[in-house]
Amino acid sequence: MTRTIREPLSRSRVLAAAVALADAEGVEALTMRRLAVALDVRAMSLYHYLPAKQALLDGVVETVLAETVLGDPGLGDPVLAENDGAPTGPGPEGTGTGSGDWRGVLRQRFLAARQVTLRHPWLPGLLSSRSNVPPVLFAYYDRIVGTLVDAGFSYHLAHRALHAFGSLPLGFVQEIFRPDPVGGTGPEDTAEADLAAMASALPHLTAMVAAEVHDATDPTLGWCDSQTEFEFTVDLLLNGLERLRTGSGE
């Protein structure tokens, strides 16, 4: 009698395979049936570990968030403290617990979260489609509020900061102009005639691109460094909040 080599299924093994499948072929390929064949099993077996597709997706999000920075609590020293704005010293009511540089701390967390999103590009879309907030996120946001309050923020301003951050703590912003729409009309489809037409119809956008492009030859919206832009946005919000914290109250 040949003993089967295949190790038994388990919830975590199913979820790991689901993440791998989404990474390899995109979320739209993540179906119960295709996931089953990836696990060398029939589709119905999955229902012993995940009650439904919804639970599968919830588990996938949870898995990805847990495998990353959002999981470990401390993570330690804010090394990269290169803020161009205000000095980094503790605010008027800084508790002096060593986290006076709240901007450096949050900045580092947001940038770390961005690495997660870069590894799993489907995460933002999946996250926003979920109706339930993944439990890990509560802990993550609790730490953010803690950091703010420790730095002297009122709860009210901390609350507003949370809203202003939007999806930045999760490492992404809503991108309107995708760098390279998969399967969409690429730059090669834009003929010279269309380009001229665009220049007259969209004078400011074309002028902006022309001003920004120096050595790059690609005349599309895919030329900018999204990492730099992400950091700019983070600092813009962080510096604005710092002004409100130290400034006229609010």
Add this chain to the structure above:
Amino acid sequence: MTRTIREPLSRSRVLAAAVALADAEGVEALTMRRLAVALDVRAMSLYHYLPAKQALLDGVVETVLAETVLGDPGLGDPVLAENDGAPTGPGPEGTGTGSGDWRGVLRQRFLAARQVTLRHPWLPGLLSSRSNVPPVLFAYYDRIVGTLVDAGFSYHLAHRALHAFGSLPLGFVQEIFRPDPVGGTGPEDTAEADLAAMASALPHLTAMVAAEVHDATDPTLGWCDSQTEFEFTVDLLLNGLERLRTGSGE
């Protein structure tokens, strides 16, 4: 012979019905087959006006964006110019065309866009799932860049502003904590025991909520006024950009 009352199909009629269906029952209900029955027709007839589901969704987005502020160009005077930050006078290189109050102009546009999103809550999700940028958006963003440049922004800073705005020009931010997750675990499901457990596990969040709730009795994250928070975020970014425009360059 009875002449059929039903007026003939057309692309715009199909799209209008699609928008109505999405409004009434959500995007997930927007399928070719259900849309067909809503139009009293067989599913295959739709393919004469929209070549595929993708084109349907593109058309729906286009329709919604066109029916709104993003369509009409001028829209006129920035009435609500209540900025708390810097004075509203023209900047160092203001052209004086009457649009010195660039913040008021953009603020008004973003808030108008928000009304669109409130009318069609499924728009953000549908927009971000689309791979092609709706053509109307190019014109819309061109006007935003024009407003910034007219106000004295360099193209470089205008570009960064576009990134920093994220989805704000479209009237929404990526909401992590939904006010009321449809079909999810509502506030009524949170027993007292869970609440106490949450208080110890999430001390900062619970303290924040407690500090914010005054008269409201609902102890969940659904208590805050999203309109106020949206405006706060808009002003935070606008004021920060104004500082960069008038300040030390960048």
Add this chain to the structure above:
DNA sequence: ACCTGAACACCGTTCAAGT
């Protein structure tokens, strides 16, 4: 020209069975 029936290749999911 405009619409359609039948069919195909997919979905998620239930249910009654297998070992």
Add this chain to the structure above:
DNA sequence: ACCTGAACACCGTTCAAGT
């Protein structure tokens, strides 16, 4: 306990036909 075949109600889409 763990897995599964068959079936159901849905999808988007093709293709050859109807009027």
